[in-house]
Amino acid sequence: MAVKDYIRERFFPHLWCPGCGHGIVLNGLIRAVEKLGMSRNEMVMVSGIGCSSRISGYMDFHTLHTIHGRALAFATGVKLSKPELNVIVPMGDGDALSIGGNHFIHAARRNIDITAIVMNNRIYGMTGGQYSPLTGPGMMATTAPYSNIDQEFDVVEMARAAGATFVARTTAYHVQQMADIIRAAILHEGFSVVEVMSQCPTYFGRKNKQGSAVDMMKRMKETTTPIGSAAKAKNPELIERGIFVQVDKPEYCSEYNKIIERAMGGR
Amino acid sequence: MAKAKLKEHRIDRDWCKGCGICVAFCPKKVLELDDQDKAVAVRIEDCIACRLCELRCPDLAIEVDTEEKVEEKA
Numbered sequence: 001m002a003v004k005d006y007i008r009e010r011f012f013p014h015l016w017c018p019g020c021g022h023g024i025v026l027n028g029l030i031r032a033v034e035k036l037g038m039s040r041n042e043m044v045m046v047s048g049i050g051c052s053s054r055i056s057g058y059m060d061f062h063t064l065h066t067i068h069g070r071a072l073a074f075a076t077g078v079k080l081s082k083p084e085l086n087v088i089v090p091m092g093d094g095d096a097l098s099i100g101g102n103h104f105i106h107a108a109r110r111n112i113d114i115t116a117i118v119m120n121n122r123i124y125g126m127t128g129g130q131y132s133p134l135t136g137p138g139m140m141a142t143t144a145p146y147s148n149i150d151q152e153f154d155v156v157e158m159a160r161a162a163g164a165t166f167v168a169r170t171t172a173y174h175v176q177q178m179a180d181i182i183r184a185a186i187l188h189e190g191f192s193v194v195e196v197m198s199q200c201p202t203y204f205g206r207k208n209k210q211g212s213a214v215d216m217m218k219r220m221k222e223t224t225t226p227i228g229s230a231a232k233a234k235n236p237e238l239i240e241r242g243i244f245v246q247v248d249k250p251e252y253c254s255e256y257n258k259i260i261e262r263a264m265g266g267r
Numbered sequence: 268m269a270k271a272k273l274k275e276h277r278i279d280r281d282w283c284k285g286c287g288i289c290v291a292f293c294p295k296k297v298l299e300l301d302d303q304d305k306a307v308a309v310r311i312e313d314c315i316a317c318r319l320c321e322l323r324c325p326d327l328a329i330e331v332d333t334e335e336k337v338e339e340k341a
Contacts, residue, residue: 003327012282013326019286023325031322175322201286213325214291 006030006040008060015054017125019213021172021198022052025090025119026059028175028196032182044087046075048100051126051200052092052119061088069099072107075114083113083253086186093120094132097153101133108162108191112252115185115192118155121200129203140207155195156244165190167245171197171220174241181243190251197224197239271316271333276308282328289320289329 007030016023033043043061047053049068056063062085066074071089079087096104096118107114123141124130131141136152159167166188170178178196185192199205199216210216225231227242276298285304295313298306298320306329308314314331321329 003330007327013284013328016325018284018325019288020325023327024288024323027322027324027327030327173323175319179322213286214288217288217292 001034003027003030003034006033006060007058011058014058016051017200017202019199019201019216020051021121021196021200021213021216022055022119024172024175025052025117025178025196025198026055028172028178029055029059029088029090029117029182031175031179032186035179035183036186038086038186042084042086044075044078044082044085046071046078046087046089048091048095049126050092050095050124051121052090052198053095055090055119069095069101070103071095072100072103072114072116076107076110076112079112079114080253080256083257086115087113088115088117088186090117090119092124092132093118093122093134093155094124097155097158098133105158105162108159108164108193110252111163111165111190111249113189113191115182115188115194117182117185118193118195119198120155120195121198121204122152123200123204123207125200125203129207135204139204142203142207155193159193159195160245163191163249164193164245165247165249166192166243168193168243169195169197169239169241171217171224171241172199173217173220174224177241184243184246188246190249271335273311273314273316274332274334276311276314276320277330277332278306278308279326279328280305282326283324284326284328286325288323288325292323293320 045056045061046064047056048071075089122134129142131144131148134152168181201213224241225238227240283305290298297314299309
């Protein structure tokens with residue numbers, strides 16, 4: 001199917017700012033689903049609130065646009081009632097790790113077969129550029145005019161510690177890798193977390209003097225490196241990208257089915 | 268991947284927001300922004316149909332149309 005068969009064209013041009021990385025995530029996600037050859041009827045997209053969460057309106061899947069931070073809770077309900085469907089939950093960094101931080105770690109702990117995509121632009125864009133739990137110390141935000149003092153989460157380390165069985169990181173610049181990783185994450189049976197570093201030129205970029213969307217993407221190219229590369233050994237400041245965790249563990253829906261069978265006593 | 272021959276760049280001017288990502292990251296410098304800040308393919312003969320502009324466009328505004336069907340990498 002062509003790209004335009006996966007989107008709701010009537011909502012385009014979309015509302016994201018010029019150069020917003022979330023549009024590139026949308027693009028990469030479509031390529032991933034296209035390559036998988038899955039029908040739109042097999043896909044469910046559940047999102048919360050924020051710039052990132054608007055993505056569910058643009059995709060022509062079964063979509064749920066729910067409340068702030070709770071997308072994974074709704075998605076868990078969808079997946080348990082219809083385990084045959086593929087559930088994708090795109091979230092912003094604040095939506096996933098601040099407002100929805102508990103849903104995030106517990107969905108990971110249960111290892112329910114959901115693909116969580118954390119579109120990390122390190123800021124709350126929709127509400128005007130407040131700092132998020134991924135902004136990091138020393139960065140500027142409208143609520144940190146003298147620079148932020150909060151330490152940030154490492155999405156990969158957090159997802160790994162919480163028990164996610166597929167954890168990866170990529171960027172909006174590396175769009176081909178992004179499509180490949182999202183595809184692998186959808187295929188993975190269990191809770192998959194894909195962090196996509198995304199640019200917000202309007203707030204994060206402007207507040208931190210990082211220039212245009214193009215400049216921010218060049219920075220992604222310069223500040224990241226494949227996992228275990230020689231460059232990382234030389235410069236530990238570089239952020240690694242690739243698949244960090246990919247292990248098999250009992251999946252929640254299949255374990256739940258076993259409990260139903262046991263409770264029914266084989267009837 | 269089989270070599271694809273370029274037919275045209277289909278650029279949706281209503282969807283393009285002129286962010287310049289396609290212009291900056293085209294390896295052959297095929298694209299430019301016009302006076303209305305919309306992407307246009309000005310050096311079509313240099314295009315190698317790598318589709319990086321299409322893949323990186325945040326607005327899904329570019330489609331690279333090729334002559335032969337490109338064999339998709341599995």
